[in-house]
Amino acid sequence: MKDFALDRLVPAHVRAFEAYVPSPPDDVLCRRFGVPQLHRLNNNENPLGPPEAARAMMAAWKPEHAALYPQGDGWHLRRALGRQFDIDPEQLILGNGANEVIAFVIKAFCEPGDNIVTADRTFAVYEWLASFSGVEPKLVPLRDYAFDAAAMLEAIDDRTRVVFVCNPNNPTGTWWTHDELDAFMDAVDGRAIVVADEAYAEFAEDPAFPDSFALMQRHPNLIVFRTFSKMWGLAGLRIGWMAASPDVAATVKKTSISYSVNLLAMEAARAAVWDEAHVAATRAHMREARAGVAELAARLGLTMIGDVGNFCMLRLPVSDTVAHRRLMGRGVMARAMTSFRYPGWLRVSLGPAAAMAAFATALEEVLAEG
Amino acid sequence: MTLDPRAQLPPGPRHAGIGAGFVRDCAIAGGAEERLANRLALIAEEVLGAAPANAGLVGLALADRRHSMRLSVDFTASDLDLAGLDQSRRGDIEEGEEIGLYLAARLADRLTTEPLDRGGLRLSFDVGRAYPAMTPDAAPAGLGPISGPAADPDDATLALLVQWAEAAELGGPAFRTAPRVLDQRAQGDLFARVALDARRRPVGGLFWHPFGRRLMELAGPALLLPEGEARAAVAGALLDAALAGLVRKKIQGLVVLEPSPDMPRAGFETVGHLPSADGATWPVLFRALEEDPGGISWVPAVLKDWVTATTRRLALGRDIEEPARPKRATGAAMAAETDRARGRVTLRSLIAAGDAAEVAAGNVALFRDQGFSEIRALLDLGKPDQAAFAEGLVQAGLAPAALIPDAAGDLLLLAAAE
Ligand SMILES: Cc1ncc(COP(=O)(O)O)c(C=O)c1O
Numbered sequence: 183m184k185d186f187a188l189d190r191l192v193p194a195h196v197r198a199f200e201a202y203v204p205s206p207p208d209d210v211l212c213r214r215f216g217v218p219q220l221h222r223l224n225n226n227e228n229p230l231g232p233p234e235a236a237r238a239m240m241a242a243w244k245p246e247h248a249a250l251y252p253q254g255d256g257w258h259l260r261r262a263l264g265r266q267f268d269i270d271p272e273q274l275i276l277g278n279g280a281n282e283v284i285a286f287v288i289k290a291f292c293e294p295g296d297n298i299v300t301a302d303r304t305f306a307v308y309e310w311l312a313s314f315s316g317v318e319p320k321l322v323p324l325r326d327y328a329f330d331a332a333a334m335l336e337a338i339d340d341r342t343r344v345v346f347v348c349n350p351n352n353p354t355g356t357w358w359t360h361d362e363l364d365a366f367m368d369a370v371d372g373r374a375i376v377v378a379d380e381a382y383a384e385f386a387e388d389p390a391f392p393d394s395f396a397l398m399q400r401h402p403n404l405i406v407f408r409t410f411s412k413m414w415g416l417a418g419l420r421i422g423w424m425a426a427s428p429d430v431a432a433t434v435k436k437t438s439i440s441y442s443v444n445l446l447a448m449e450a451a452r453a454a455v456w457d458e459a460h461v462a463a464t465r466a467h468m469r470e471a472r473a474g475v476a477e478l479a480a481r482l483g484l485t486m487i488g489d490v491g492n493f494c495m496l497r498l499p500v501s502d503t504v505a506h507r508r509l510m511g512r513g514v515m516a517r518a519m520t521s522f523r524y525p526g527w528l529r530v531s532l533g534p535a536a537a538m539a540a541f542a543t544a545l546e547e548v549l550a551e552g
Numbered sequence: 553m554t555l556d557p558r559a560q561l562p563p564g565p566r567h568a569g570i571g572a573g574f575v576r577d578c579a580i581a582g583g584a585e586e587r588l589a590n591r592l593a594l595i596a597e598e599v600l601g602a603a604p605a606n607a608g609l610v611g612l613a614l615a616d617r618r619h620s621m622r623l624s625v626d627f628t629a630s631d632l633d634l635a636g637l638d639q640s641r642r643g644d645i646e647e648g649e650e651i652g653l654y655l656a657a658r659l660a661d662r663l664t665t666e667p668l669d670r671g672g673l674r675l676s677f678d679v680g681r682a683y684p685a686m687t688p689d690a691a692p693a694g695l696g697p698i699s700g701p702a703a704d705p706d707d708a709t710l711a712l713l714v715q716w717a718e719a720a721e722l723g724g725p726a727f728r729t730a731p732r733v734l735d736q737r738a739q740g741d742l743f744a745r746v747a748l749d750a751r752r753r754p755v756g757g758l759f760w761h762p763f764g765r766r767l768m769e770l771a772g773p774a775l776l777l778p779e780g781e782a783r784a785a786v787a788g789a790l791l792d793a794a795l796a797g798l799v800r801k802k803i804q805g806l807v808v809l810e811p812s813p814d815m816p817r818a819g820f821e822t823v824g825h826l827p828s829a830d831g832a833t834w835p836v837l838f839r840a841l842e843e844d845p846g847g848i849s850w851v852p853a854v855l856k857d858w859v860t861a862t863t864r865r866l867a868l869g870r871d872i873e874e875p876a877r878p879k880r881a882t883g884a885a886m887a888a889e890t891d892r893a894r895g896r897v898t899l900r901s902l903i904a905a906g907d908a909a910e911v912a913a914g915n916v917a918l919f920r921d922q923g924f925s926e927i928r929a930l931l932d933l934g935k936p937d938q939a940a941f942a943e944g945l946v947q948a949g950l951a952p953a954a955l956i957p958d959a960a961g962d963l964l965l966l967a968a969a970e
Pocket residue numbers: 225226278279280281282305348352379381382408409410411417420421422
C-alpha cells in the first residue's frame with residue numbers, strides 16, 4: 183500500500199470532532215496524583231449498589247453462560263417493564279446504556295444537515311452524538327438553571343428532527359412538571375420527536391413529576407429514556423431503555439442494535455424491576471447526603487443548587503478545574519463543570535457517607551488554599 | 553475539498569527554478585501581490601535547491617490563507633537531513649545546500665513543521681499579506697453598558713470594534729488593522745467575542761487564536777467603556793462567552809501570555825512568570841477547560857527540580873520520567889518563530905538528535921547576536937524527544953518560566969530576557 187489517504191475517507195464532521203477520552207482507571211489516577219485511594223463522586227452512581235434480587239441473581243450466575251449469546255432484544259425484561267408501566271413490550275427498546283439509545287434515536291430520525299434542539303448546559307452526549315453524525319446541535323441557554331420551553335420552541339425549525347429534554351436535568355437537577363411537559367408537547371405539535379431523558383426520574387418524589395408513559399398516549403412523538411445505571415445501581419453492566427408509541431418504536435427498532443445488551447445486564451435488570459424498597463432506601467440516602475452538602479455549602483458560604491437526582495452543584499470562588507485537581511490530590515474526584523458551561527461550579531455525586539466526609543474535608547482545605 | 557495548486561518535483565538545483573516559477577505564477581493567479589509571490593518563489597527555489605538528492609519527489613502546495621499565503625513542502629522520505637532549516641546552521645557555509653534551507657526559513661514570517669504519515673515531514677512557510685495603512689475611526693462618546701450576552705460578531709461589528717480599539721490603543725497588537733483581523737477570523741486563525749450596548753454598538757472584545765495542538769491563547773480584552781463597574785461587567789461577559797464557545801470541543805485550556813490589566817483574574821491560575829526586557833516580570837495565566845486526568849511528563853535531569861516543584865504546586869497528576877537519549881546521533885534542528893518588531897523569538901523542537909543540546913545553544917547564541925531581546929523556547933514534555941534540547945537551552949542562559957498544563961503533554965516555556 184503506497185498512499186492511504188485517510189482524510190479522503192473520513193466525513194468532515196468526523197474529522198472535526200475530537201474523540202472523548204474517559205478518565206483513566208483508579209490505579210493509574212492514584213499513582214499520578216499520589217494518593218492511596220480515590221473516592222469517585224463524579225459519575226452519579228448509586229452508593230447502595232444494585233437491589234437485593236439483582237445481587238442474588240448475579241451471585242447465582244453460572245460463568246459458563248458467558249459462552250452463550252443473550253436473547254437478542256430483551257424479551258423477558260421488556261415484558262417485566264411492560265407490566266410495571268402498563269405498556270406493550272413492543273414499545274420498549276433496550277440499549278447498552280441509555281447512551282446507546284440516544285444513538286439509535288439520532289440514527290433513526292436525522293441525516294446530515296438536520297438539527298437537534300437541546301440545552302447548552304445539559305448532559306453532553308446529545309450534542310456530541312449529533313455533532314459527529316453531521317447533525318447540528320442547536321443549544322438553547324437554560325433559564326434560571328432550567329430548560330427554557332419558550333426558547334426551545336423558538337429554536338425548532340424545519341430541519342429539527344429531535345428535541346432532547348433532560349428531565350430532571352443533569353447537572354442542575356431542575357425539572358418540568360407533568361403539565362409543563364404536556365404543554366410543551368402541545369406546542370411542538372408533532373413537528374419533531376421529543377425525547378424526555380428520565381435517567382434520574384426514579385429520584386423524583388414530587389407527584390407533579392411527569393407520568394411520561396401516560397403522556398406518550400396523547401403525544402405519539404414523545405420518547406422516554408430510562409436507565410438502570412442510576413437508581414438501579416447497574417452502571418457497570420451498561421443497560422438502559424426507551425419507550426415510545428408503537429410506530430415511533432418500530433422506526434427506532436430499525437436502527438437499534440440487536441444483541442448489544444449483555445446477558446448478565448438483562449437478567450440483573452429484570453431482577454431489579456421494580457424494587458420499591460430499594461427506591462425508598464436510595465431516596466433516603468440521597469436526602470441525608472444532600473442535607474450534608476447543604477450544611478457544608480452554608481458553612482463555606484457557597485451557593486448550592488439541585489434538589490432532585492443523586493448529585494448537586496456547588497459554586498466555588500476558584501476555578502473548578504483547579505479545584506478538581508486539588509481534590510484529586512486529596513483522593514476525591516468530583517466533576518469540574520466548565521465543560522458543562524458552568525465555569526466555577528463543581529458537581530458532586532451523593533455517594534457513600536465516607537466519601538462525602540472525605541469530600542467535605544478536602545473541599546474545605548482546597549478553598550482555604552485560595 | 554481544497555483546490556490548492558500543487559506540484560511534485562525532484563529535489564536539487566535543476567528543478568528549483570521550475571518550482572519557483574510554478575509557485576510564483578500560482579501565487580499571482582491566486583491574487584497575491586508581486587512582493588509576496590516573489591518571496592514565496594524564492595522559498596520554493598531555496599528549499600528545492602537544497603533538498604538532498606535522496607529526498608524523493610518533493611511536494612509543493614500553495615494555499616491562500618487570506619491574511620497570508622502558505623507554501624507547504626512535503627518530504628515523504630523518512631530519514632532526511634534537513635538540519636539546514638535550522639537557522640543557527642549558518643556557520644557551515646561550505647555545505648551550500650544547507651544555506652538554501654536556512655535562507656528559506658529566514659524568508660518566511662513563520663515556519664511550522666509537522667510530521668507526515670510514515671516518517672515524512674511537512675514544512676509550512678507562511679508569508680503575510682501587506683495591508684494598506686489607514687487611520688482608524690475613534691469610538692463615539694457615550695457608549696452604553698453591555699446589553700445581552702457577548703456574541704460571535706458579524707464582520708461589520710468586528711471591524712468597528714478593532715478600529716475603535718486601535719484608535720484608543722487598547723487590547724494590544726491583536727486588535728490592530730481591521731481587514732487583517734477579518735481575514736484571520738475567516739481563515740479560522742482567530743476567534744472573537746464582542747459585547748454590545750443597547751444600541752448594538754461594540755463596547756468590548758476578546759480574541760483567541762490557536763496555541764499549539766490543544767490550547768488557545770487569549771488576547772485582550774479591549775474594553776471601550778471608562779473604568780468602573782460597567783467595564784468590569786463587559787470583561788466578565790466576554791470571558792464567559794469565550795468559555796461557553798470553546799468547551800466540548802478539542803480545546804483543553806486557555807493561556808494568557810500577555811495579560812492585559814483588564815483581564816479578569818478570577819478563574820485563572822498563575823502557571824509561571826515571564827521576564828521582560830526592563831527586568832520586571834509578568835504572570836502567565838492559564839484556565840483549563842477540561843478536567844486534567846493526569847499524564848506523563850518527560851523531564852530532562854537539568855529541569856527535574858523545577859518541573860517537579862511546579863507540577864506539585866499546580867497539583868498536576870504526572871508520572872515524571874527521564875527520557876532516553878534520542879536515537880539519531882546528529883542532525884538536530886529547531887524551528888524559530890520570529891517577531892522582529894518586538895525583538896522576540898520562540899524556538900521549538902524540529903528534529904531531535906544526539907546533538908540537540910549543542911544546536912539549542914547555537915540557536916540562542918545566533919538570535920542573541922542578531923539583537924533579539926526576548927528569547928523563548930517551548931518544549932512539549934509529552935514528547936520524550938524534546939527533552940534533549942533542554943540542556944543546551946539552560947546552558948545558554950534560558951530558565952524555566954512557566955509550565956502550561958496539558959495532560960497530553962505539558963508545555964514548558966523557557967525564557968531569557970537580555
Ligand atoms: C441525563 C443522562 N442521560 C443518560 C445517561 C447515560 O446513562 P447510561 O449509563 O444508561 O448510558 C446519563 C449518565 O450519566 C445521564 O446523566
